[in-house]
Amino acid sequence: MKKKFGLLVTIILSMLFLVACGGDPDKKEGASAGTAKDTLVIAQGADAKSLDPHASNDNPSSRIRVQIYDRLMELDDNGVPQPMLAESWERPDDKTIIFHLRKGVKFHNGDEMKASDVKFSLERALASPEVAEIISGINSVEVLDDYTVKVTTEKPMAAILNNLAHTTIAILSEKATKEAGDKFGQNPIGTGPYKFVSWQSGDRITLEAFPEYWQGEAPTKNVIFRNIVEDTNRTIGLETGELDIVYDISGMDKNKLKDDDRFVLIEGPQASLTYLGFNMKKAPYDNPKVREAISYAIDQKPIIDTVFLGAGDPANSIIGPNVWGHYDVEKFTQDIEKAKALLAEAGFPNGFKAKIWVNDNPVRRDIAVILQDQLKQIGIDLAIETVEWGAFLDGTARGDHEMFLLGWGTVTRDPDYGIYELVSTTTMGSAGNRSFYSNPTVDKLLEEGRTELDPEKRKAIYKEIQEIIRKDIPMYMIIYPLQNVVTQKNIKNFKLDSAQSHKIYGVTKE
Numbered sequence: 001m002k003k004k005f006g007l008l009v010t011i012i013l014s015m016l017f018l019v020a021c022g023g024d025p026d027k028k029e030g031a032s033a034g035t036a037k038d039t040l041v042i043a044q045g046a047d048a049k050s051l052d053p054h055a056s057n058d059n060p061s062s063r064i065r066v067q068i069y070d071r072l073m074e075l076d077d078n079g080v081p082q083p084m085l086a087e088s089w090e091r092p093d094d095k096t097i098i099f100h101l102r103k104g105v106k107f108h109n110g111d112e113m114k115a116s117d118v119k120f121s122l123e124r125a126l127a128s129p130e131v132a133e134i135i136s137g138i139n140s141v142e143v144l145d146d147y148t149v150k151v152t153t154e155k156p157m158a159a160i161l162n163n164l165a166h167t168t169i170a171i172l173s174e175k176a177t178k179e180a181g182d183k184f185g186q187n188p189i190g191t192g193p194y195k196f197v198s199w200q201s202g203d204r205i206t207l208e209a210f211p212e213y214w215q216g217e218a219p220t221k222n223v224i225f226r227n228i229v230e231d232t233n234r235t236i237g238l239e240t241g242e243l244d245i246v247y248d249i250s251g252m253d254k255n256k257l258k259d260d261d262r263f264v265l266i267e268g269p270q271a272s273l274t275y276l277g278f279n280m281k282k283a284p285y286d287n288p289k290v291r292e293a294i295s296y297a298i299d300q301k302p303i304i305d306t307v308f309l310g311a312g313d314p315a316n317s318i319i320g321p322n323v324w325g326h327y328d329v330e331k332f333t334q335d336i337e338k339a340k341a342l343l344a345e346a347g348f349p350n351g352f353k354a355k356i357w358v359n360d361n362p363v364r365r366d367i368a369v370i371l372q373d374q375l376k377q378i379g380i381d382l383a384i385e386t387v388e389w390g391a392f393l394d395g396t397a398r399g400d401h402e403m404f405l406l407g408w409g410t411v412t413r414d415p416d417y418g419i420y421e422l423v424s425t426t427t428m429g430s431a432g433n434r435s436f437y438s439n440p441t442v443d444k445l446l447e448e449g450r451t452e453l454d455p456e457k458r459k460a461i462y463k464e465i466q467e468i469i470r471k472d473i474p475m476y477m478i479i480y481p482l483q484n485v486v487t488q489k490n491i492k493n494f495k496l497d498s499a500q501s502h503k504i505y506g507v508t509k510e
Contacts, residue, residue: 037509039222040491043234044247045361046389047202047227052185053170054128057432058393059409059500062167063247064205064225066501068108069170069190072099072118073161077498079271079324079413081161085113085171085191094156094453095139101147106212107173108195115143120174122151131168133427134417135160137450155451158458162412167501193218193505203227219508229360238263238486244509245487245494247502250363254309257486264491267484271322271418271498272409273315274364276356276371276476281399281436284352291473293342297378298371299334304479307366311484315477317466318419322480322498325415325462329470339378351379356403358384359392364405367478397430404434407481411499415462420446423474437474 048061053069072086086099105113119141126132137157142150153160163169176189188196191214194207205225209218226243228234235253237243239262249257249265258265276298278285285291300314313321316331343351356371358364365386372382382403387395396404410418421432425443428436442465449461485502487494490510497503 036222038220039224040220040244040504040507040509041224041226041237041242042245042247042504043226043228043237043243045227045229045231045234046359048199048205048225049390049393050185051188051196051199051205053168053172054125054131055185056393057130057168058389059407060227060389062411062499062501064207065170065188065190066167066192067194067207067223067504068188068192068196069167069172070105070192071165071167071169071171073165075162075165075413079162079498081165084165085118089161095153097151097153097160098144099149099151101149102214103147105191105214106210107176107191108189108210109173109176110212111173111175113171113173113191114146115149116146117174118149118171119143120177121170121172124172124177125169130430131166133421133424133431134163134166134412135169136426156453158450158453159412159414159416162414163417166411166417167499194223213505215505218505220504223504229362231362238488241488243488244491245485245507247485247500248363249484249486250307251309251366254311254484254486262489264487264489265484266487266494266496267311267482268496269322269498270409270481270483270496270500271320271411271413272407272481272483272500273318273320274367274405274407274478274481275315276478277396277404277406277435278474278476279399279401279403279434279436280474282402284346284348285402287346288473289342289346290348291476293339293346293378294375294380295332295473295476296335296339296342297375297380298332298476298478299374300478303367303370306370307363308479308481312479312481315480316470317477318422318469318475319410319415319462319466320480323410323413323415323418325459327463327466329466332476334374336377343378343380348379351381353381353383354402355383355385356405357387357392357396357401358405359389360386367405393430396434399429399434399436401434406434408432409499411501413498415465416446416450419462419465419469420450423469435474437472439468439472442468442472
């Protein structure tokens with residue numbers, strides 16, 4: 001009887017795990033995909049928002065889209081632009097670039113990529129409120145012939161090649177995109193190594209190797225991206241063999257997997273920042289003394305030690321040391337008495353009630369809990385509200401929030417993107433500036449930084465911007481985190497991407 005009861009418990013627990021991870025014990029795909037050599041099952045902590053690269057600029061979406069689309073350029077390990085769909089280029093003057101395209105590149109619908117597709121894609125990106133700022137300054141895109149495109153800018157653009165390597169500035173099929181209309185984000189067509197198969201919203205996105213990929217067919221035929229929010233469930237998925245690769249494991253789960261010789265923990269730096277943002281359109285966060293008081297109430301060390309287990313460095317500036325132009329501005333050091341005095345000067349001697357938004361990400365929830373405890377010391381009663389990822393992005397774009405926790409990856413490895421999107425008046429809302437910060441001096445300097453071609457002069461401009469941001473505090477910089485990926489031991493050739501958009505092309509399973 002005991003044996004039967006134990007067997008029954010095991011079966012029930014197995015079924016519960018499959019349900020928790022979104023699987024179905026009656027479907028072969030969920031149960032066996034992780035053991036098939038021709039299939040990679042990858043889990044991350046949030047579902048994609050859209051597979052249209054011009055419709056959103058969030059990391060969970062980018063990680064999938066980078067498998068489906070290519071760009072004109074790509075960045076090497078040092079952040080230097082390299083040929084991708086553009087095999088070469090020339091600059092006849094400071095405001096003109098002529099790109100020579102690869103011939104014979106096929107879209108997933110079988111059509112050949114032409115210069116007209118490049119023109120369509122860049123103009124479509126420029127018309128998108130989500131991503132336009134990444135390449136704003138482009139005046140015209142002209143087709144010279146089927147494989148040659150001339151891009152003209154209003155002013156010199158120092159970071160244009162880096163910006164064209166951004167994952168959202170993908171090259172689309174004009175024909176397929178227009179045919180799909182508003183449904184393109186759910187039926188994407190690109191030139192990348194994998195083509196779209198299906199999307200079970202909230203659960204999984206399935207891709208298949210594109211046989212006619214211009215660099216050669218990917219060695220692994222199928223890739224399934226799973227949406228599994230909780231670290232523990234991703235860990236269980238690795239242990240049962242249902243998952244091959246998991247992104248962003250933290251806390252005790254990371255230590256557990258690190259010490260298990262069945263798995264490989266890959267950890268390294270990234271061009272990313274985690275920050276506490278203030279909605280400066282709302283009181284009392286429009287008061288600089290309140291923002292400064294909160295900054296002096298925070299101690300980064302317990303956050304780094306407890307939540308990140310030491311895997312990161314305390315942040316001070318809006319861009320980190322892995323981004324060109326980083327300047328080591330003065331750090332905030334916790335000073336509770338100073339914080340209380342600043343709050344009193346701002347008219348809140350007894351503190352106030354506040355709200356912080358986090359998305360359904362356990363790391364950010366844990367950070368919020370520590371902040372809740374630290375801010376209590378100066379009389380701020382902080383309520384934590386967990387918001388689904390898509391709703392979080394939409395709500396912070398509208399300005400529905402008070403405080404919020406978010407990350408920003410400088411995908412282009414250039415300060416123009418790393419700073420401009422977060423603090424320019426022109427990028428308020430969905431384009432990146434969810435603090436709704438506006439400073440005419442910063443705006444002017446940002447424009448100067450974009451057009452200055454002398455590296456030393458550019459560096460001086462961005463140094464001044466970083467100093468002003470430290471003084472104005474539209475956000476409090478928490479950590480430059482390390483990133484990690486954990487794989488089964490039989491996974492080969494996986495390489496971290498500094499922007500976290502890890503490419504699966506070339507990854508195999510033995």
